[in-house]
Amino acid sequence: MKLGTYIVKRLFLMIIVMFGVATIVFFITHVIPADPVGAILGGNAPIELVDQMRHQLGLDKSIPLQFINYMEGIVHGDFGVSLKTNRSVLKDIIDFFPATIELAIVSMIFATIVGVVLGILSAVYRNKVIDHFSRVFSILGVSMPVFWLGLLLLLLFYYRLGWLPGGGRNSLFIFPPHITGLVLLDSVIAGDWTSFWDGLRHIILPAFVLGYASAASIARIMRASMLDVLRQDFIRTAKSKGLSKRVVIYRHAVKNALIPVVTIIGLSFGSLLSGAVLTETIFSWPGLGRYIVNALLVLDYPAVTGGTLFIAFIYSLANLIVDISYAVLDPRMRV
Amino acid sequence: MSEVKGVAQKGRFKLFLERRKPIIEDWKHTFYLWKSTTLAMVGTVIIFVFFGIAIFAPLLTSYDPIAQDLDNRLLPPSSQHLFGTDQYGRDVFSRVIYGSRVELWIIFIVSIISVGIGTLVGIIAGYFGGAVDEVLMRITDMFLAFPRLVLAMAFTASLGPNLTNTIIAISFVDWTVYARLARAEAIKVKSQPYIEAIRGLGAKNTRIMAFHVLPMSISPVIVQLTLRMGTIILTAAGLGFLGLGAQPPIPEWGAIVSDGRSYLVQQWWITTFPGLAIAIVVLGFNLLGDGIRDILDPRLRR
Numbered sequence: 001m002k003l004g005t006y007i008v009k010r011l012f013l014m015i016i017v018m019f020g021v022a023t024i025v026f027f028i029t030h031v032i033p034a035d036p037v038g039a040i041l042g043g044n045a046p047i048e049l050v051d052q053m054r055h056q057l058g059l060d061k062s063i064p065l066q067f068i069n070y071m072e073g074i075v076h077g078d079f080g081v082s083l084k085t086n087r088s089v090l091k092d093i094i095d096f097f098p099a100t101i102e103l104a105i106v107s108m109i110f111a112t113i114v115g116v117v118l119g120i121l122s123a124v125y126r127n128k129v130i131d132h133f134s135r136v137f138s139i140l141g142v143s144m145p146v147f148w149l150g151l152l153l154l155l156l157f158y159y160r161l162g163w164l165p166g167g168g169r170n171s172l173f174i175f176p177p178h179i180t181g182l183v184l185l186d187s188v189i190a191g192d193w194t195s196f197w198d199g200l201r202h203i204i205l206p207a208f209v210l211g212y213a214s215a216a217s218i219a220r221i222m223r224a225s226m227l228d229v230l231r232q233d234f235i236r237t238a239k240s241k242g243l244s245k246r247v248v249i250y251r252h253a254v255k256n257a258l259i260p261v262v263t264i265i266g267l268s269f270g271s272l273l274s275g276a277v278l279t280e281t282i283f284s285w286p287g288l289g290r291y292i293v294n295a296l297l298v299l300d301y302p303a304v305t306g307g308t309l310f311i312a313f314i315y316s317l318a319n320l321i322v323d324i325s326y327a328v329l330d331p332r333m334r335v
Numbered sequence: 336m337s338e339v340k341g342v343a344q345k346g347r348f349k350l351f352l353e354r355r356k357p358i359i360e361d362w363k364h365t366f367y368l369w370k371s372t373t374l375a376m377v378g379t380v381i382i383f384v385f386f387g388i389a390i391f392a393p394l395l396t397s398y399d400p401i402a403q404d405l406d407n408r409l410l411p412p413s414s415q416h417l418f419g420t421d422q423y424g425r426d427v428f429s430r431v432i433y434g435s436r437v438e439l440w441i442i443f444i445v446s447i448i449s450v451g452i453g454t455l456v457g458i459i460a461g462y463f464g465g466a467v468d469e470v471l472m473r474i475t476d477m478f479l480a481f482p483r484l485v486l487a488m489a490f491t492a493s494l495g496p497n498l499t500n501t502i503i504a505i506s507f508v509d510w511t512v513y514a515r516l517a518r519a520e521a522i523k524v525k526s527q528p529y530i531e532a533i534r535g536l537g538a539k540n541t542r543i544m545a546f547h548v549l550p551m552s553i554s555p556v557i558v559q560l561t562l563r564m565g566t567i568i569l570t571a572a573g574l575g576f577l578g579l580g581a582q583p584p585i586p587e588w589g590a591i592v593s594d595g596r597s598y599l600v601q602q603w604w605i606t607t608f609p610g611l612a613i614a615i616v617v618l619g620f621n622l623l624g625d626g627i628r629d630i631l632d633p634r635l636r637r
Contacts, residue, residue: 020477025489032493139625143618145569147576148592148610151599159600274484278573292485293577296492308481308489316480
């Protein structure tokens with residue numbers, strides 16, 4: 001199959017899946033809740049207010065009609081108005097999303113560098129001290145609850161040592177320039193180094209906490225993949241040609257071992273989005289994850305719908321990009 | 336007469352042993368591999384201790400995990416209260432101990448439901464193939480399009496956050512993994528000649544699926560299940576921590592961590608110990624799962 005055809009096919013599939021995703025979210029927000037208005041307003045709300053609310057949410061219509069309205073809204077990018085902030089949910093998402101994507105990108109960079117380096121070292125120095133260290137690091141990374149690790153690090157680095165700030169994206173009296181919404185990038189573009197360092201100090205802990213599990217799984221896959229590659233014939237050939245160990249490892253082995261890692265990096269993007277929900281809650285990070293949690297806790301259904309759909313969309317998009325990049329790297333995958 | 340019968344029985348037992356020799360040898364080899372994988376052993380021990388604590392919880396602590404004792408609020412760890420007490424004067428040690436029952440219950444029920452739904456969907460999809468497969472797998476994809484925790488959160492919030500709904504939500508999110516595995520196995524099995532033979536004898540589809548495809552497809556699902564048990568706990572604890580899972584006063588570990596959050600600076604013990612319990616048990620499941628994967632890896636078996 002040609003690459004173009006493959007991409008078109010995948011895009012088409014994604015549209016179908018997104019339709020299904022929207023249906024699942026509809027069930028969660030419109031069909032399952034027995035009495036959403038009662039839950040929002042409390043049991044003793046006056047009947048006029050309840051009716052008004054039902055009308056506002058479109059709950060006075062039949063379920064199929066609600067579904068049609070809902071789908072119509074989504075196609076137009078209209079998720080309704082948040083009950084809590086009283087703003088368009090789409091605007092809220094646009095405001096909150098950059099914080100999440102910035103955190104996710106920084107975590108991803110951290111996880112990839114740490115994971116790949118540890119994986120390589122682990123495989124090259126198999127069963128040596130560095131290998132044992134890296135394996136302990138990995139197994140702890142996938143076992144520790146994100147929220148617990150975050151709280152303990154806050155306790156140590158913020159409350160006890162006072163080295164790092166305790167949450168949020170920037171300090172009280174620092175106003176980062178606003179261009180793309182990514183604090184670090186905007187600060188660099190504007191050349192505002194105070195704001196850049198401030199942003200960096202704020203993102204270290206959450207990015208570490210969020211990226212740790214991904215770093216761990218990347219290190220494991222990288223190690224296994226390197227060991228696999230190092231066993232292969234072309235490595236022996238390269239060695240017997242008289243190439244130095246350096247060249248064999250970094251030019252030949254690492255390049256080939258990286259292919260499965262690309263998938264893992266893409267897949268960990270999903271766990272990053274899941275983890276972001278917890279990390280953002282702990283570090284008061286003003287991102288989409290915290291937005292959804294807060295919306296869920298007060299049953300702000302329009303916000304839940306918009307936030308969940310948007311996260312699912314980003315997640316699917318990430319998976320799509322992984323699949324396509326995989327197809328580019330390895331033509332056998334295009335089936 | 337009785338002597339003859341005894342000999343016959345002994346003979347039958349020997350015959351049984353002889354016929355099963357390859358399997359028994361295989362088990363012995365597995366046991367040997369398990370013994371030589373230290374980490375898998377450590378994992379097994381952790382899990383056994385965890386089960387033991389859950390079963391014998393009332394014997395291990397004399398404090399009630401739920402009853403409040405406001406005279407003894409926020410006491411630091413001591414010989415009286417090993418893990419200290421929380422803001423309601425409850426013994427944290429006893430809450431952690433009883434919490435193991437909650438976690439075990441969650442793992443148990445989630446496993447049953449998600450493996451049940453997953454294998455059912457997977458086997459039907461793999462066995463029938465064609466349009467049925469296409470539809471079922473697209474539905475699976477739809478569930479996979481969400482980050483797990485986000486979907487589970489949305490489910491529990493909408494159903495009403497409590498322990499039962501946490502279990503339902505995690506099961507609804509988790510079955511997809513097993514569906515894909517069972518489907519792949521079912522596809523492999525259904526093209527085997529013996530399935531053809533059974534069908535030739537007139538067996539119906541349901542019978543073939545239940546008695547011939549299912550038993551052959553279940554083992555990779557079970558292996559995957561042990562690998563995922565740690566994740567189940569982490570998800571349940573994450574939901575509990577966010578307030579979207581088990582509700583107070585149920586001593587769910589994630590919820591206890593959340594209880595201690597506002598007391599983190601001065602009363603670190605409320606947060607630290609339940610979190611440590613989660614980390615150790617998840618570590619145990621991960622070590623055990625890794626070990627099982629290694630043991631089943633044919634490259635290692637050679």
